[in-house]
Amino acid sequence: MFKHLFKLIWNKKKQNFLLMTEMLFSFLVLFAVFTLLVYYYDNYKKPMGFEYQNVWVISYNNAYQTKSTDSLNTYYEILRQNIKAMPEVRDLSFCSFNTPFTNNMSQGRVTYHKKEFYHMNFYTADDSYPATMNMQILEGRWFNKTDIVAKDKPIVINSDTKEQLFGKGTAVGQLISNGDDKDKMMRVIGVVQSIKVKGDYAPAGLGLYQRSDTGSLRWFGKIMVQVTPGANAAFEGRLYKTLANYMKNSNVEIEHLTNKRTSINYFTLVPMIVLSIVGVFLAINVALGLFGVLWYNINQRRGEIGLRRAVGASGGAVSSQLIYESMILATLSLIVGSFFAVQFPLLNVFDLSAGIYISAMLLAILFIYTLVFLCSLYPGRQAAAIYPAVALHEE
DSSP states (O other): HHHHHHHHHHHTHHHHHHHHHHHHHHHHHHHHHHHHHHHHHHHHHHHOSOOOOTTEEEESOOOOOOOHHHHHHHHHHHHHHHHHHHEEEEEEEEOOSOOOTTSOOEEEEEETTTTEEEEEEEEEEEETHHHTTTOOOOEOOOOOOOGGGOOOEEEEEEHHHHHHHHSSSSOOTOOEEEEEEEEEEEEEEEOOOOTTTTTTTTOOOOOOOOOOOOGGGGGGOOOEEEEEOOOHHHHHHHHHHHHHHHHHTSSOOEEEHHHHHHHHHHHHHHHHHHHHHHHHHHHHHHHHHHHHHHHHHHHHHHHHHHHHHTTTTTTHHHHHHHHHHHHHHHHHHHHHHHHHHHHHHHGGGGGGGGHHHHHHHHHHHHHHHHHHHHHHHHHHHHHHHOOHHHHHHHH
């Protein structure tokens, strides 16, 4: 039977070529769409790593200019005490500009056992950062005042970095070097749960935390503040007034992490939405093309179908023949498309895991087969309804 079907397809190769090409390009676009969808879902189901609901971000600049380190420390310590004295404030932390849900980044590379790791995110924060963010410490500890006299610079890494550098081994106590200054060794004192700083759909990435020192206050521009759940606009107004009165030469801005998370999620989803629209457009084109070709074939083959019915073929057999022909055309297109798709995990394109590509490829294949099957059902029923006498009379 299949030999006969292949012969029929080969005899109409010019008619089927465009349809197969359309299926091939649709598969490739759907493969890209499903790769993005699986990638986003894989990131989405991972934990956020911290509690952002009641955390506000205060941005400031040019707050206090002095060459005296003691005066600078005193200035910001008074500011800390003023903010913390408010009943609605649970904790706060001074930190670098790359706060969660912002586009600011500070990346570099580190070296461990002569192997370099790129795209490492460097964060600088004070001792109260994990309490403010409700971060989970998985191993070791966070920074404290004893780290001031440490021989090797103490650092805390996130769980993604630990997995990349040390696998299932112990990270605490290990020495790694800064890629830009290999003579300066850094000692891991703790591991925290990775936090998704770029929103729900982006990976946490590699992360390394450094303890702020006396010079950090000169370039810091962010304060993370954890507030009570009942903190409202009236409190925000009082907080802004306190900051503006204290930092008279500074531009102060207060943002909520919940709003920043929503904004960065929209920005992340834009490529997926655009590709999904293109994928739906191509799927509709394939469906319309398939309907057109099958109807054309039925009208061109009424004599053949009538003859088959006259010699005893049932309506179901005629309908199945058309469905099988469509599925074979789809299979030939998917074989070619899978050859190109499988190159992505083999060549490690875009540094995504092979599981994401394989899942996307299987979803695209399933979608194409389902679409072709559904589009073949109605023309198949039309062919099965042809009466032998009428068809042969028309011939």
